[in-house]
Amino acid sequence: RSARRAAAPARFLGREQQLAALSAVVRSAVPGESPLAVVTGPAGVGKTACAVQWAHGHAEAFPDGQLFADLRGFNEGAPAEPAEILRDFLLALGTPPDRIPTSAQSASALFRSLVAGRRLLVVLDNAQSSAQVRPLLPGGEHCATVVTSRSRLDGLVATDVARPVPLQALGAAEGTALLGAMLGAERVADDPDAARELVELCDGLPLALRAAAAQLTARPRWRLARLAAALRDERRRLALLSAEDTGVAAALRMSVARLSADDARLLRALAANADGHLNASVAASLAGSAPEDIQDGLDRLAEMHLVDEEATDVYTISTLTQLFARDEGSGSGGGG
Ligand SMILES: Nc1ncnc2c1ncn2[C@@H]1O[C@H](COP(=O)(O)OP(=O)(O)O)[C@@H](O)[C@H]1O
Ligand SMILES: [Mg+2]
Missing domain, CATH: 3.40.50.300 (P-loop containing nucleotide triphosphate hydrolases)
Known part of the structure; x- marks a missing residue:
């Protein structure tokens, strides 16, 4: 059982x-x-x-x-x-x-x-x-x-x-070690710069790294740099890391599905426009609301780890979360 x-x-x-x-x-x-x-x-x-x-x-x-x-x-x-x-x-x-x-x-x-x-x-x-x-x-x-x-x-x-x-995302050393464990150390040692770039493009997320490794396992002749080049294209990144329903997009979809409509709208507004760090007043102007109305929503997004509160009133969104929320906002989301 x-x-x-x-x-x-x-x-x-x-x-x-x-x-x-x-x-x-x-x-x-x-x-x-x-x-x-x-x-x-x-x-x-x-x-x-x-x-x-x-x-x-x-x-x-x-x-x-x-x-x-x-x-x-x-x-x-x-x-x-x-x-x-x-x-x-x-x-x-x-x-x-x-x-x-x-x-x-x-x-x-x-x-x-x-x-x-x-x-x-x-x-x-x-x-x-x-x-x-x-x-x-x-x-x-x-x-x-x-x-x-x-x-x-x-x-x-x-x-x-x-x-x-x-738990935080993996750094370059841990991330490349994870790739090495899945792909074999030689393939990673072959192109350590590409391996580090892959970790970055995966936001250091083990789930994304596993998906990237699965792509490379399915294409034994691909060099790591080739996948890195494909992932660099932000329009393709999520799809390449979401080949199966266990991928990154599916995981994010379930987090966003638990948000209220207002909080989901806030996330989309931040994802559409945020560039790195933001605070409550920037978030408020992006979402078109008053800062005092935004703080609770930001707190809830942080509690759900959809944004990171790096310091008091300093928030970041991971690139993959941003790409996902943008896709949802452009109308392709909602369905299975
Ligand atoms: N430290 C690690 N070493 C190797 N693989 C890992 C590690 N952490 C996570 N993974 C793998 O990454 C994927 C996502 O991890 P998981 O524990 O399911 O994430 P979460 O529970 O936070 O959603 C799984 O395939 C898991 O086996
Ligand atoms: Mg889990």
Whole structure:
């Protein structure tokens, strides 16, 4: 069932700092509290890979096992209901099907009482909201929970002392290493400048780099520079990185789909005109609204990692997000 452990990511590399941060969250548990980490970042940055990699590396710390659930917070369909996930968890813990309460509240209480004395790791992938996560938290101080989300889940951090573990895009060295792991070191060593340019054109996003590597794997005679040249064309870039429905455009579509109409309009206005950095007053003039009306929208886009707040009132949008939002704005978006 869905509560099984997820497979370890293939050829995972880097992220030492974030893996150490996850270990620190678990180690620094306060008596009576259950450690809770939230891995956050934009679509495709490597949140799931990081959480699952850590879980695999620390299996021995949780001798009673691991529970894994995809909360489907950013899929085509509806997000998972807590009751549905609790049912999977309770079944995995050996509760007979006819003893599983139908209300999420009772199921949550039973779940907590069952795991109270155990040493168990719970991984909640793709959480949509803090409210979706809360009924699934084990609570026992020997348990630990790792949540991943595109949203910062500020509520969980504020009220449930969740510790954020933010993930950023890869730098040139890590990005080229990832390309090397997928394409073979020789192909990358053949043209290191093109490899670095590919990382840049992919915004350092592991999902985009995987897509770029897939293009090169399908074309064994292409040099890296040839793909870089193709990606340089902004009209082709997203399509080349979105060959499958698992590509960059599909991932961004699911983030944008969760925005209100006003916030989506704000994102499109910023994407159409922004050039690098912007602040609330620039955003307001781009969107044609008053700065005081724009701040909340900007905050929500930042919470969803569709824009980055680099410093107080300094925002950036990644190029791929910009290209996607522009496409949507030009009327080609909306459909599947
Ligand atoms: N550190 C890494 N090393 C190797 N591959 C990675 C790494 N991080 C992410 N990936 C790969 O990049 C893709 C996107 O990562 P994923 O964890 O699914 O992103 P997210 O959960 O943030 O949307 C996956 O194919 C994943 O295996
Ligand atoms: Mg994920």
